[in-house]
Amino acid sequence: MSADSSPSKETVNPAVDGSELIRFDKVTKRFGGNTVLDSLDFTVSSGKHVTLIGPSGSGKTTILRLLMTLIKPDEGTIKVGGEYLTHEDRGGSLVPAGEKHVREVRKHIGMVFQQFNLFPNMKVMRNITEAPMHVLGLSRDEAEERARELLDLVDLTEHADKYPTQLSGGQQQRVAIARALAMRPQVLLLDEVTSALDPELVAGVLDVLRDIAHSTDITMLCVTHEMNFARDISDDVLMFDAGRVIESGSPEKIFSEPDHERTRQFLSAVL
Amino acid sequence: MKWDWNAVSDFMPMFWHGLLVTLEALALGAVLAFVLGLVWAMMQRSEHAAVRWPVMAVTEFVRNTPLLVQLFFLFYVLPEWGLTLSALTTGVIGLGLHYSTYTAEVYRAGIDGVPVGQWEAATALSLPRARTWFAVILPQAIRRVVPALGNYVVAMLKDTPMIFVIGVLEMLGEARQYSAQTFHTVEPITIVGIAFIVISYPASLLLRVLERRLVR
Ligand SMILES: Nc1ncnc2c1ncn2[C@@H]1O[C@H](COP(=O)(O)OP(=O)(O)OP(=O)(O)O)[C@@H](O)[C@H]1O
Ligand SMILES: [Mg+2]
Numbered sequence: 001m002s003a004d005s006s007p008s009k010e011t012v013n014p015a016v017d018g019s020e021l022i023r024f025d026k027v028t029k030r031f032g033g034n035t036v037l038d039s040l041d042f043t044v045s046s047g048k049h050v051t052l053i054g055p056s057g058s059g060k061t062t063i064l065r066l067l068m069t070l071i072k073p074d075e076g077t078i079k080v081g082g083e084y085l086t087h088e089d090r091g092g093s094l095v096p097a098g099e100k101h102v103r104e105v106r107k108h109i110g111m112v113f114q115q116f117n118l119f120p121n122m123k124v125m126r127n128i129t130e131a132p133m134h135v136l137g138l139s140r141d142e143a144e145e146r147a148r149e150l151l152d153l154v155d156l157t158e159h160a161d162k163y164p165t166q167l168s169g170g171q172q173q174r175v176a177i178a179r180a181l182a183m184r185p186q187v188l189l190l191d192e193v194t195s196a197l198d199p200e201l202v203a204g205v206l207d208v209l210r211d212i213a214h215s216t217d218i219t220m221l222c223v224t225h226e227m228n229f230a231r232d233i234s235d236d237v238l239m240f241d242a243g244r245v246i247e248s249g250s251p252e253k254i255f256s257e258p259d260h261e262r263t264r265q266f267l268s269a270v271l
Numbered sequence: 272m273k274w275d276w277n278a279v280s281d282f283m284p285m286f287w288h289g290l291l292v293t294l295e296a297l298a299l300g301a302v303l304a305f306v307l308g309l310v311w312a313m314m315q316r317s318e319h320a321a322v323r324w325p326v327m328a329v330t331e332f333v334r335n336t337p338l339l340v341q342l343f344f345l346f347y348v349l350p351e352w353g354l355t356l357s358a359l360t361t362g363v364i365g366l367g368l369h370y371s372t373y374t375a376e377v378y379r380a381g382i383d384g385v386p387v388g389q390w391e392a393a394t395a396l397s398l399p400r401a402r403t404w405f406a407v408i409l410p411q412a413i414r415r416v417v418p419a420l421g422n423y424v425v426a427m428l429k430d431t432p433m434i435f436v437i438g439v440l441e442m443l444g445e446a447r448q449y450s451a452q453t454f455h456t457v458e459p460i461t462i463v464g465i466a467f468i469v470i471s472y473p474a475s476l477l478l479r480v481l482e483r484r485l486v487r
Contacts, residue, residue, distance in 0.1 A: 068395050107397050117392035121410040130406065131396035183396060 020082075021046035021186065021219050022067065027076035029062055029243075036062050037243040039076065044236075046081075046186065049213050049220040051230040051251070054240030055266055060223040062243075064189045067221070068111045069102055080105050081186065107135065110185030114192045116172045118164040118179070124151070125160040128179045136183065143182070150178035154208050170201030174208055181212070188212075190222040202226070209233065227271055231255055239263045278455035279462065282446070286462055289445030293431050296362050296441060300431075301424045303367025308374025312382060313404065315375070334372035339433055341365050346437040362434030370427050377419045381412035418482035425471050425478070442466060 022044040029037040036059045044050050052060045065071045066078060069085065077094070078085040083105045087094045097105075118127050128150060129143035138146070151157050154174035156167075164172050173193055180188060190209070194202040206229045213220060213233040224230055230237060230251060237254040239247040239262075247260045258264050314326045333341065342365040349356065356364070385408050393403040413420075432443035440448065446459035 068391075070391050070394060103397050106394075109395075111395040113388060113392065113395075115388050117386075117388035119389065119392065119407050121407070121414075130402070131398055134399060134402045134406075135397045179396070 019046055020044075021048075021080065022221070023077075023079040024063070024066075025077045025079070027066065027073045027078060029059070029066065029071070030074050035243065037066075037073075040243060040245070042238065042245050042248075044187075044219060044221060046219050047217045048235045049222065049233050050236045050238060051222045051224060051234040052238050052240055053224075053227075053230065053254075053266070053270075058240040059243040060240055061191055064111065064191050064221060064223060067109060067187070067189060069106050081108060107183065108186045109189065110180035110183050110187070111189040111191070112173070112176050112180050112193045114196050116164070116169070116176045116196070118172055118176055120164050122163075123160070124156070124162055124164065124167070124175050127164065127175060128182045131179070132182050146182055147178070150181055151175075153181075153211070154178045155204075168201060169197045170204045173197065173201075173205050177205075177208060177212070181218075185218070187219045187221060190220065190224070192223055192225065194224070194226060225270055227255065227267070239266070241266075275455060275458060278453065278458040281453070282449050282455070282459045282462065285445040285449050286442065286459070286466070289440060289442035289463070290466060292359065292439060292444075293428075293441040296359060296366060296431050296434060296439065297424070297428050299363040300366030300370065300427055303363060304370035304374050304423065304427065305420065307367060307371035309378055309409075311371060311375035312378035315379060316382065330372040330375055333369060338365065338369045338430060339436065341369055342433060342437050358434070358438040361437055362431075362439045365434065365437075366427055366430065369430075370423055373423050373426075374420055377416045377423070378412065380419075381414075381416035382408060384415055385411045414485050417485050418478045421474070421478040421481065425474050428471055428474075429467065 020043050024040050024042050027037055027040045028035065040059075040063075052063065054060055062071070066073055067080070067085070072086060077087055084094065084097065085102070085105050086097055088097045088101050119130070122130065125144065125147055128147035129138075129140065132138040132143040132146060133140060148157070148160070151160055154177055156171060156174055156178070159167060159171065159175075164175065167175065173196075177193075193209075194205050197205065206226060210229070210233055212218065220233070222230070222233070234251045236248055237251050238245050239254060239258070239260070241262055247254065247258060247263050254263065255267065258267065311326050311330050314322050315330075317323050342362065345356075345361045345365050346358070349361070389407055389411065390403070393407050398407065431441055435441060435444040435447065438444075442463045446463045449459045450456040
């Protein structure tokens with residue numbers, strides 16, 4: 001397979017044409033005896049902004065972590081851009097993917113964490129340039145230019161030479177967004193990225209994300225309790241319960257006239 | 272027994288030589304202990320049990336047998352296997368290897384102290400394994416354990432006289448030799464004792480300052 005022979009080659013079709021970008025096929029994930037995802041199927045088309053909602057423990061984070069390859073599915077397959085993420089097609093049979101294959105497919109996925117997870121030993125600039133330089137092979141100048149554009153986007157231009165701990169939580173999270181975007185991922189995974197922030201800092205981060213959602217064709221998979229934000233940016237909302245999608249549709253539909261009683265209950269509890 | 276100042280000045284040239292050898296053994300031994308210990312600690316984090324287990328076994332074994340025995344072993348057994356090293360080199364290897372099993376534990380604690388989110392962020396960025404270790408994890412892990420590593424250097428200093436048993440003339444060796452030749456024992460031994468205090472006490476103080484600075 002091409003991914004084996006040329007690591008720098010694009011293995012995911014970068015064109016945004018509304019085609020299927022993410023596919024979960026009968027994915028099961030257990031933690032001990034606890035089946036968190038039970039034969040889950042769902043797809044996300046490229047360029048779409050999809051919000052996952054659902055009660056605590058319903059498996060939203062688990063889905064994002066599976067996509068980021070931070071955990072492995074017990075059964076089923078995940079495809080990103082037509083390539084298996086956790087498996088490799090070797091002569092017609094599916095085998096668990098090797099490290100190299102995973103890296104290649106994973107490059108197209110970026111993630112922003114609830115706790116930011118910036119590298120505290122690096123200045124803001126290097127947090128953003130580290131991966132483009134050492135994963136994509138950009139020169140320092142190229143990586144820094146890219147970083148400056150992104151710092152401009154997240155409105156932190158003057159903070160490039162600070163360490164993360166010198167920034168507020170909201171600023172740190174914006175750096176984390178810039179860091180993820182610097183890899184030019186096709187998919188951005190956002191897991192409750194504002195829930196660790198002081199209330200007055202939430203808006204700044206959401207504004208940046210709105211801006212990105214509206215001005216780029218990046219595919220977004222977003223877990224959030226900020227329903228207004230979800231309404232603003234989502235093309236689709238998926239309502240999860242106990243590891244299954246019980247309902248999906250446009251935000252207008254889901255937030256105003258959901259079909260399921262469970263969705264209605266959940267929304268009335270969070271809104 | 273009378274204190275003889277002439278013996279003191281008489282011993283000084285040998286003392287300076289011994290001091291140099293002690294510091295040399297200490298410096299090289301410490302470098303070896305730092306590097307090897309890091310290798311052990313990283314290997315103990317390997318996803319392959321075939322890497323983890325032998326490392327675990329070797330480090331446990333070395334940590335739980337006396338340095339003195341290890342020095343004898345290296346000095347008398349290695350030549351049997353066709354590997355003949357100078358006494359000083361053997362001493363440095365013995366000290367470095369022995370202390371690497373302690374520094375490995377120190378590194379391990381430091382590495383365990385780095386939040387799992389740092390590993391996850393490195394994975395999310397697809398950073399190569401070497402970058403993850405050397406650019407992300409270790410700078411955070413080591414910063415916190417510098418004082419603990421330093422404590423082992425001080426401990427190692429106090430163990431350097433042991434390499435005298437394989438014939439290295441470090442400070443204590445020189446003192447013993449001097450007293451064998453002149454029958455003056457108190458003067459050289461006292462000087463050596465003072466030298467150990469003069470080196471290790473300020474080092475301990477320095478480490479305490481470092482600890483306050485680095486460990487938060
Ligand atoms: N590493 C783990 N070990 C054991 N159980 C886990 C682990 N990670 C998640 N779980 C369990 O899996 C279930 C789903 O967790 P997940 O974090 O995906 O839920 P969530 O929908 O993101 O919830 P929340 O809204 O609270 O973030 C929970 O019952 C949780 O306890
Ligand atoms: Mg969650």
